[in-house]
Amino acid sequence: VSLDPDAAATLGTVRVVGTGLLGTSVGLALSALGTRVLLSDSSPTALALAADLGAGDPDPGGVPARLTVVATPPDVTAQIVARELAADPETTVTDVASVKAGVLRRVAELGADLSRYVGGHPMAGRERSGPLAARGDLFVGRPWVICPGEKSDTTRVFDVRLLAQAVGAGAVLMDAGEHDAAVAVVSHVPQVAASLVAARLQHVTDDVVALAGQGLRDVTRIAAGDPLLWTQILGANAAPVVAELASLRADLDALIDALEEPGSVGLTQVAGLINRGNIGRERIPGKHGGGPTRYAVLTVIMPDRPGQLGRLFADIGAAGINIEEIALEHAPGRAVGLLELSVLPSAESELVETLARGGWQVVS
C-alpha cells in the first residue's frame, strides 16, 4: 500500500547479500517497484528460492550498485560489510543486523571505508525465517532505524533513507549506542522474559498446562523464537541487555524478599511493582503511533463454522462502523469462539444496536 516507486527509481541497482527473511523481503519489495536487484547468498538453495520468488536476479559479480544491503546472520555482518565496501568502490553499504554498535566497531577495526557505511535496523520480523517467509510488504509502516557513524557521508545516509522509504518503512535516525540500549528494553529483555516464563512449563504435568489462559499465551508467544538467531542477538548486545537484566533482577529480588516478608511491608512492595508495571505498560504507543487509546470492547459468541465471521462483519460494515482491534479466542475443549471487537467509545452504542439487530449473542 505504501511502497514508494519514486524512491525505488532514484535508488537504481541494489545489491542484496543474504537472502533470508529480511534480504528476500527487501528484494521482493524493490523488484516489485521495478528496481534491479542483484542477489547473493552462501547457500545456493536459499539464493535459488529467493530468485524464484521474484526477489531479484543472482548477482553475476562486478556490476556496480548504488546501494548494497547486507542481510546475513549478525555474527558475520561486519565482515561481509567490509568485504562489500572493498569490492565495489562506489557503493553505499548498509546492513539489517538488530544490534548496531558492535558492527560499526568491527567494521572500523577491519579498516573499511567508514564514509560509505551506514548501519540500519528494520524493526520487522516474523516468527518464521528464511526466504519462504519473506514478504514484499514486511516493512510497510514499520520503523527502520538508521545509525550513521561519525564518519558516514550525508549522501550515504540519504541512500539508506531512500531504501526505507521505497519499502514503505518510517526512517528513524539514532546513534548506534542509543539504538542498542533501546532494543535491549523493547525487544531483547521481553524475549528473555518470555523464555524464562516458558522454560518453567517444561517439566510440569499436563494437568497444569491445561489451566493455561490467554495471559500465559501472550507472555510466552515470542518464546517460540529461533534459538540460534536469538543467541547471536543477545550475544551481540550483551552489555546493554545485561544492564537491563540486572535492573530487572533487582526488582525480582525485591519482590521475592517482599513475598517472603509477612505483613503489610511486603505487600506494599508487591503493589509497588505491579503499579510500576501499569505505568510502564501505559507508555506503549497505541494504534497509528499515537498515545495508548482506550477502546470500548464488546464480546460476541461465535459458532465455529464457516460464514459466521462473514455474516458478522457484513453487518458491521453495512452500519459503517470501523473496528479498531479484533481478538478471536477459542474456548478450550469446545467448538465455539469468543470474538472481542474494539471500537472507539463514540461508536460503541451503534455497534451494540447493530449486533442486536443481527441477532448476535453479545455482552458488553
Next chain:
Amino acid sequence: VSLDPDAAATLGTVRVVGTGLLGTSVGLALSALGTRVLLSDSSPTALALAADLGAGDPDPGGVPARLTVVATPPDVTAQIVARELAADPETTVTDVASVKAGVLRRVAELGADLSRYVGGHPMAGRERSGPLAARGDLFVGRPWVICPGEKSDTTRVFDVRLLAQAVGAGAVLMDAGEHDAAVAVVSHVPQVAASLVAARLQHVTDDVVALAGQGLRDVTRIAAGDPLLWTQILGANAAPVVAELASLRADLDALIDALEEPGSVGLTQVAGLINRGNIGRERIPGKHGGGPTRYAVLTVIMPDRPGQLGRLFADIGAAGINIEEIALEHAPGRAVGLLELSVLPSAESELVETLARGGWQVVS
C-alpha cells in the same frame, strides 16, 4: 451457548456473596437460566448495579439456599465462607478465590463446618473488574477448578460441579496445594514477568517506546492488571510463587553470567535457555483443548476504513473456509492494518485463491 438449564434447575436457590466481576457473572448466568439468585455485597452501589443488570435479587436474609458462592476479594474470603457456613446450616459453600490452600486452612482455623465447604476457582477473568464488566457467558468453556478438602462431603462436591456445569464451565478436580502450585506457574509468574518487563518502560524516552513492536505488547499486556487484586493474589500464594520465582531467578542469574562470559561457553548457555523456552511454549494446549495446532498463516493488507473486514469475511464465508485464528495488527503511524488469518493447512490453497479472486493484497 452452553449454559446448562438442567444443572441450574437442579441447583435451586443460590446465594451469591460479593457482586464484583465473578459474583455478578455467576448471577447473570444462573438468573438467565431461571435459577433464583440472592445477591449481597458490602457496597450498596455494587449490589444495586448487579441486581439492575439482572444478576438476581438483593438477599432479604434468612432464605435457605442449596449453594452459597462467596465471590469477595481474596483477603476476606475465608472469613465470609465461615460466616455463611454458620448462617445457613444446610447450605453448601464454595468460593472463587484464585488461591486455595490458604482459604481452606483459615476456614478450618475458624472452626467452621468443613464438610459443607468445597473451594473453587473459575479460570476466567478480564482486564476490567466490577459488576459492569460481568458477563453471563464469562465461564463458558473455561476450566473451573474444584478443590475439595479432606472433610468435604461428596454431595457438597457435586453441588459445586452442578454450578460449574450450569454456567458452561469444565469442572477440574484438584488438590488445593496442587492447584496453588499450578496457578503459580501458569498465571502468577507470567503476571510478575509482565510487570517486571513493563516496569522497565517507566523511565525510557518516547523515542525508545516508539520502537515497541508486537512482541513487547504481547509480553506486557497483562501488566495492566489491578495492583490491589494482584497484591492480594501474590500475597495469598506467596510460597508457591516464591518457589517458582527462585527457579526463574536461577535461570536469570545463569543467563546474566553467560552474557558476561565472552566466547562459546556463554553462548551455549544462552542458546540453552531460548531452547528450553521453545520446548515449554510448545506444551501450551491449542484451540479446542487439543495439542498445539500448526496453522497456515496468510497476511492481508487492510485499508483502515469501514466495510473492509465485512467484504473480506463475506468472500471467505462464501468460499466455505473456516478461519481458526485472527490477528489484526496496525502499522504504527499509518492508517493501514495487517490482518493475519490462520487456517488449517488443508484450507490454505483455497484461501489463497479466494483472496486473489477478491483482489486482496496478500502474501503467504
